[in-house]
Amino acid sequence: MAQGPTITTIAKRAGVSIASVSRVLNGLPTRQDTVSRVMAAAEELGYVRNAVARSLKSRRTHQVAFAMADVGNPAYLSMLREIQPVLKDAGYRLVLHSTGAVVADEIDVLHSLGERYVDGMIMVPLRVTEAHLEMLATARAPVVVIGSVPEGTPVDNVRADSRTGVRLAIDHLHALGRRRIGLVNGPLDTVPGAARGAGYREALGALGLPYDDELVEIGDFYRDEGRRAVATLLARRPDVDALMCANDLIALGALDVLRAAGRRVPEDVAVVGMDDTDLAAASWPSLTSVSLGSAERGRTAAELLLDRLQESEHAPRVVTVPPRLTVRASTTGGEAPPRVGESGTTGSGEPDGGGG
């Protein structure tokens, strides 16, 4: 932890000026003799460039921030997993901001862009408020928003499409002969809740199925709440033959309740989840689930940001990532073991020390 050497230290040691040291270090044309003496000195001293000083001079930090509510959320996590390598390969470090469910913190993070400790930011806002739009309009560095932002906001924008996602699921259930398809949704005042509710109505309409209030139950995006909501729905409409759940946790809750009630899945009631998290493959029966393409959205966002950091001047771009349905046992039955390698992503034990 000794005071690290600087180019000045090297210059002295090699008997040259700091300018020459800098040249050598940056591979600029230099006499061979000078090169070797500088290199030797640097080697001996264990010199490493100071990133902070470089950044001050170059106005580039080679850092990018990723801000979202909670790394524990599988959707954000899969974004992160894609963003990380893309940035790394491009020579950028990743600064992580987990803001919690607090909108004010998101504003803070946007504000902190002014500190210029990063070259740009990828953000997944919980919801987009007026304050967000103001900050985005005056941001001192490029921002890519994952989520939806009004037309005219001067940022790149990567969107999911859960309405279509719900529709994929409903179509699938319909094709399997289900006609009394329930919806177990999250709160309607959240962006996903509203979009999924709308998708459900739309899908039914397109299939010529009637919309029936009794087949819809609102809870929250948690397993407990899912159980409660499904129990209620089941009591009210025992004839339901399929359940569209607004996320995988709700769907797990549905499996719990159906099992306890002695209903077979999928023979009596088919179940579809959403987000296609690792839990979907792990559950029994494994869960048919709609992926909203978190991974792809993450990757796309990173690519858009990098592109903008190469100082290309584009108008704001909007990319919508299509959803995808992964069919598993909870709708089609069968032993269907998880695909090989499917769960490999979260594999491997973890190092420990076997102490004690």
Added chain:
Amino acid sequence: MAQGPTITTIAKRAGVSIASVSRVLNGLPTRQDTVSRVMAAAEELGYVRNAVARSLKSRRTHQVAFAMADVGNPAYLSMLREIQPVLKDAGYRLVLHSTGAVVADEIDVLHSLGERYVDGMIMVPLRVTEAHLEMLATARAPVVVIGSVPEGTPVDNVRADSRTGVRLAIDHLHALGRRRIGLVNGPLDTVPGAARGAGYREALGALGLPYDDELVEIGDFYRDEGRRAVATLLARRPDVDALMCANDLIALGALDVLRAAGRRVPEDVAVVGMDDTDLAAASWPSLTSVSLGSAERGRTAAELLLDRLQESEHAPRVVTVPPRLTVRASTTGGEAPPRVGESGTTGSGEPDGGGG
């Protein structure tokens, strides 16, 4: 994205020197009149302190790095989830390094400490090589290692204890009357694999149970591999009445195979996993699992690092976090629904835009 204002800009606008601006911004005693003019100018210009310049001067970045193999691994993720808020509350940003399973990358990351873009680092090495030890010995900033590091290495060290963890599980199974307890392990040349194997032998010995090669099968830490290994073990020893699995994924594989073979869990065969990931609570039957305290290790590591960043001079410290057994249906049966709130951590849908 206009060129941001600096203290010079403000100084001109307020008609004072940059020194005065700096004083006001840092709350040093200043005449009221000056204060208000500077504040006004700063406000109007939307001034934000440049973090890079500050860091250069103060030799503090207020950034800390967390380096591990893969954010997707639930164990690392739960560390991250704990580290994040601890650092944030202390005013540090978190730089994430996902090194992949490449040892050379870990060395690179340690080397990059010399660039001084962070004040310190928390690292979870895959395994600790000579190269690691060298880098750690000469690190230019404090490092906390999660994992085990030889006595004398000049870094703080937070350890798990999977040997004791295995023992907890075996004791539990023994108390339930199981006597032919199999082990489904990962590769023995990994730290966790070796430790878990040792713990298994130890635990059997302590209980007076014979060690039987036929009851042990080595695979890898993945679900597929778990299935394969369990199938082999089951074919060889159909009389096995319990399976200790070296992680949760292997245990899920075990459930798959047992179900396919018509063995009831836990009546015929009890199953225990390890790491106590979200998957354990999600599976059916829910999985009894040993937690190695990843979350607590993460938090502890963060606290140790922060403490050291407050320039306290300690000798290297070693903390060992004890394992804990979470009992669920795969050993005790029963409907035992997941505890309320247990799966809440990965809850909530994700924002999207319902576009398209």
Added chain:
DNA sequence: TTGTAGGCGTTATCAC
């Protein structure tokens, strides 16, 4: 109380 000046470690522009 305030301003001038020097330095944090690099890079880059000049003359030489």
Added chain:
DNA sequence: GTGATAACGCCTACAA
């Protein structure tokens, strides 16, 4: 080619 020297934006003696 190479060496002074001036930034980058901020903080802080020291002098006024």
